[in-house]
Amino acid sequence: MNRRRFLTSAAAGTAAVCATGPIASAAPAADTRAASHTAPLRTWFEATYRSITAMTTDFGLTTDKIDVSGTGTPVPSRQTSPTNIACGLWSTAAAGGLGVISRSTMHHRLARTVAAVEKLERAHGWWFNWYDAHDGSVLTTWPENGDTVRPFLSTVDNAWLVTGLKIAADADPALRPRIAALLDDADWSYYYTPYDAADPVAGPGQLRGGFWPDKPGKGEPTGHHYGALNTEPRMASYLGIADGSLPSDHYWHIFRTLLPGMGQEQEPAGAYAMMDGVRVWEGHYTYRGRNLVPSWGGSMFEALMVPLFVPEAEWSPHSWGTNHHRYVRSQIEHGLIEAKYGYWGFSPANIPEGGYREYGVDAIGMQEDGYNSLGVVTPHASFLALPQAPNEALANLTALDRDFGAYDDRYGFRDSVNVTTGRVSDFVLALDQGMIAAALAQQLRPGLLQRPFRTGGFRSRVRPLLGKERFSI
Structure with missing residues (x-):
């Protein structure tokens, strides 16, 4: 594998994470030393974006994944989803905004994808969960094994496609009328x-x-x-x-948590509060002496994918902002102190040996049989943690490259690493590369992909809600 290591630029100013005892519950002050490490971040973005372009078909849709284990040009998978398509859109907008590609190239690529999306069959104004990325047809048979696929309209996948389309419209004003027409029925x-x-x-x-x-x-x-x-x-x-x-x-x-007495990972503490006339259970969990609002499964992307786009920490510093810090700290301490892997960052990803599953920190998820870490570290989780723990994220990523060869000069970080066996995934996935691209864009040019979510109804309706939020943490 042609690999580039960032031991000088990324790790020289990065102290090893201390693994002696729990870290205080209060949200730590932001560590800004990593702001000077823009060279590895930009190089990582460029490689990540190469993986996105390698996954994007001539039809214009970004596929689900590619196998990068060989030396030749990887072949994109047949299938794509609304989320995969969105990752291609916002990664291209980020590449244009960062100057990695020219504005004309950005327009060409965004316009090609918008044209493809215009051709996709929909129902009730929404996109189906799986399409053939090479011709846009709705998948009714799974390409990898022939299983029947029942077409489905997914709430969360459609949310990410709408997000990607809004970012594309913001990045390229020439596309705004066409994207507005696409979103009219949403x-x-x-x-x-x-x-x-x-x-x-x-x-x-x-x-x-x-x-x-x-x-x-x-x-x-x-x-x-x-x-x-x-x-x-x-x-x-x-x-x-x-x-x-x-x-x-x-x-x-x-x-925020399930109500007391309901089956969940731990019995929550907290109190009821009246919020805009609604009686809200402001519950929380405690993990390693730290109060936090859990996710469902305990994975990183559940908690930290949304704030790539919506400035939750800025609009709700003492609730969402504090919780994001504590969630990251919990992931770090699970990997380094509780499980003693020496590495951290757990989120759904490709299984290094093949397949796909959810990974997480079970104790910070509500699901009773929640996601477990199982020694599998997912690089995109560290990128999501850049706003809360930039130097620790850089150190973790550098170690994953140094110790396992998790970084590929051609297409960025592999999807996952089993740090107990040394097995590195052969794949990169559009969803996880899309999160990496968005996280790097936010670090290199803060707010670049957040512009559509700071105006209009987000400013007038969403921001006041987040400002009122009073997590019991």
């Missing part, structure tokens, strides 16, 4: 079950996981709603509140 109330005080189980005021539209009416809904606040589907909630298709009180009907 009504988030389709996924919403209104709150019913007489039966809050049937009417929780939350979003469904999605619908299979092959049944009459709206289609067949998932049996679950997205009930946990500190998870990635809150991007859909923010988008719907911002555009007015969801009521603002929807935000207060999502759980």
Whole structure:
């Protein structure tokens, strides 16, 4: 493998993380020393963006993954999802904004993808969960094994595609009319079950996981709603509140933790509070002496993918901002102190030996049989932690390259590393590379991808909600 190590530029000013005892609960002051390490960050971005372009078909859609274990040009997978397409959009916008590609190249690539999205079949105004990335047809058979795929309209995947389209429109004004037309039918109330005080189980005021539209009416809904606040589907909630298709009180009907007495990872502490007329259980967990609002499974991307785009920490410094710091600190301490791996950062990813599964820190997730770390470290998790722990993230990434060869000069960081066996994934995945690209863009040019989410309904409707948030941490 042609590898570049960043031992001089990235690690010279980076102290090893101390693994002696728990770190204080209070949100630590931001460590700004990593701001000078722009050279490795930019190089990492360039390699990551090469993986995105390698995953993007002539039709214009970014595929799910590529195998980078060989020496030749990797072949993109057949399938793509709305999230994969979004990752291609915002990575290209970031590449243009950072000067990695020219403005004309950015326009050409964004326009090609928008043209492809315009051709995709939809239902109820929303995109299906899986398409053939090479011709845009809806997948009904899984390319890798021939299994039947039942077309599905996913709340969270559509949220990321809308996010990517909004970023593309912000980056390239010439595309705004076409993107506006694409988003005209995107009504988030389709996924919403209104709150019913007489039966809050049937009417929780939350979003469904999605619908299979092959049944009459709206289609067949998932049996679950997205009930946990500190998870990635809150991007859909923010988008719907911002555009007015969801009521603002929807935000207060999502759980910080499940209620006391309900089956979950630990019995929460906290108190009820009245927020805009809604009685909210402001619950929290405690991990290594640190109070925090958990995610559903305990993974990094649940908690920290959304703030790549929505400035939660800025708009809610003592609630969301504090929680993001504590969540990162918990991931670090799990890897270095509790599990003693010597490395940290756990999030859903490719299994190094093949396949895909969720990884996380079980104790900071609500799910009773939550995500476990299992010795598998995922580089994108460290990139997500750059705002909260920049030097520790750089040190961790540098060590993953130095000790396991996790970085590839051609296409960036491999998707995962089993640090107990040394096995490195053969794949890079569009979702995880997209998170890396967005995190690096935010570090190199703060706010570059956040502009569409600081104006309009985000400023007038979402920001006041976050300003009122009072986590019990």
